[in-house]
Amino acid sequence: MSTVFIAFQANEDTRPIIEAIAEDNPHARLNEAPAMVKIDAEGRLTVRRSSIEERLGRDFDLQELHVNLISLSGHIDETDDEFTLSWNA
Amino acid sequence: MDMHAPKKKLGLKEKYQVMTRGLDWEPSYQKKEDIYPYATYEGIKIHDWDKWEDPFRLTMDAYWKYQAEKERKLYAIIDAYAQSNGHLNVTDARYLNTVKLFLTGVSPLEYMAHRGFAHVGRQFPGAGPRVACLMQSLDEIRHAQTQIHALSNYNKHYNGLHEFRHMHDRVWYLSVPKSFFDDAITAGPFEFMIAIGFSFEYVLTNLLFVPFVSGAAYNGDMGTMTFGFSAQSDEARHMTLGLEVIKFILEQDPDNLPIVQRWIDKWTWRGYRVLTLVAMMMDYMLPKRTMSWKEAWEVYFEENGGALFKDLARYGIKIPKCAETIALEKDHLSHQAWGTFYNYGAAAAFHTWVPEKDEMDWLAAKYPDSFDKYYRPRLEYWREQAAQGKRFYNKTLPMLCQTCQIPMLFTEPGDPTKICYREVDYKGGKYHFCSDHCKEIFEHEPEKYVQSWLPVHQIYQGNCFPEGTDPTAEGFDPLAAVLQYYHLEFGRDNLDFEGSEDQKNFETWRGQATKNV
C-alpha cells in the first residue's frame, strides 16, 4: 500500500487538528520539521469534523483546513463531515 | 399569509454544483469552436466535460472568505517582522542570498502562473476546470504580490534585490526559470495544465516550497516562512487540480494516453532541471540545514511521486524515463551547481562562498558516496587559493543547453568525472544539450527550441550591453558592460560573500542590536 500524507503549519490553530487526526488514524506517523508537521499514513487518512469540534469546543468547517494546510498527497474525497485521502494502488 | 419554512442550507456537494455548473450556460448564437478556439488542436479528445470533478468543491464565496483570512494573518506577521527588525535574527548574512535568488528567479514565475491559469481557464470548454483555474490564477497573483511585499523589506538593507524584475528578463542564470515558464505558457491549454498543474505542482513543487520554507523558518527568516507557507496553503488545491486534470483527460479517451505520457516525460525533466537552483540553495546556501536535496528528493519524488505513478498505472501511465537519470544525479547535482556559481560569482547578483568546515562535514555525512571523493577537494583548493588572494573567477562564458538553458555543467549519468555533451544538427545549425532528455525534447519540437534566447549567445552577439555601448572602443570591458545591462553593481551585488557590504553591514547592525554602543 502506498503512503498518503498531509502537512500543516505547526501553530495553535492546527494543534487540535493534528491531535484529532492522530487519534482517528492510529496507523499514521507524525513527522515534525521546523515550523511544520507532516502526517504520513499507509493507504488512507481521514480527517473528521466531529473529532476536531470536540477538541475546539466550537463548530468547525472542514474547509477551514485550507488556512494552515501546507501540502498533501492522494485522491481527495471531501464531504461536510469527513476529508479523506487515499491511493487506489 | 404565506409562511416560508427557512430553506435548508445546501450541502457541500450541492452547493458546489449550483455555484459552478449552475452558473454555466449553453451558447445560442455563437459556435462552441469559435468560443474555445484552442480546445482541440493539441489532439486531446474530450467527449463530456461534465465528467470533470473538482474534489475540493470550493466555491467562489468560500474562496474569498478563506483567502482573506490568509492575507490578514500574513500581513500581520510580515509587518511585525519588519517593525522589529526581524532581518537581524537570521542565522547569518549568507542566508540572505537564498532570498535574492528566490525573488529574482521564482517570484516572477508566480506572476506568469497567474497569466497562464487565467488564459487556460478562459480556454477550457468545461465549467468545473474553468472555476478551478480562475481560483488558481488569483492564488498565483497573490503569491507574486506577497513575495514582493515580504522581500521588499530586505531590499531596504541588502544588495542584489533592487531590480529583480529587470534582472529576471536578462541575467544568464535567470533565463533558466524564465524560459521554463515561457515554454509552458506558449504551449496549448492541455499541455500547460500537464506542465504546470500536474508535473510542476503535483510532482515537483513540494521540493521547492516545503523543505526550503521549513529551512527559512529554521534560519530565522519569519518573512519567507510566512509567505512561503501562505502560498503553500493554496498549493494543496493546485495539486489536486493537477491530479484531476490527468485523471479526467485519461478517462475521456484512450488516444490521449501517448500525448499525456510525452508531456509528463518532458515536463518532469524540464521542472527538475529548474530545481537545480533549489538543490543548491538547500545544500549550500542555508547556513542551518534541515534536510539535504537528496533526502528531499527521496521523500517527495521517489516515495510520494512513486505512489502517484503507481496509482496512475491503471491508466497506462508510466513513471517518467528521466527518473533513472535523476536517481544517478542526486548525489552530484547541488555540488556541481554550486561549483558553477562559485566560478561565475562575478556575474551573479548574489554572493558565493566556500562552505565552512562543519558544513563540509554535514555534506560528507549526507553524501557519503560523492562529497569527500569529488567535491571536498575542489572546495578546499578554492579556499586555499582565496586565502592567497587568488579567489578564482571564471571569465570565459559557458556553453548553454539549448533546451534548459543551464551551462553544460552536468556529468555523464554514472560518471561524475566527465561532462555530458549532446548535440544535434538541424537546418544547418548545431545545437548543444546537457543530457539525452533535453536533446529529445528539442528533437520533438525543434522549431520551438531553435528560438531559445540563450544569454551567452546574446552576449556574444552584442545584444547585452547598455544602449550606445561601443564594443570596439579602446579598453572595452565586456563583463562590465554586461553587468551594467543587468543593472548589477560590480563589487556590491556580486563577488564573494567574504568582504561584501552585506557581510559588513549585517555584522555592524547585529552588533548594535545585541550590545549598547
Ligand SMILES: [Fe+2]
Ligand atoms: Fe504559486
Ligand SMILES: [Fe+2]
Ligand atoms: Fe538541458
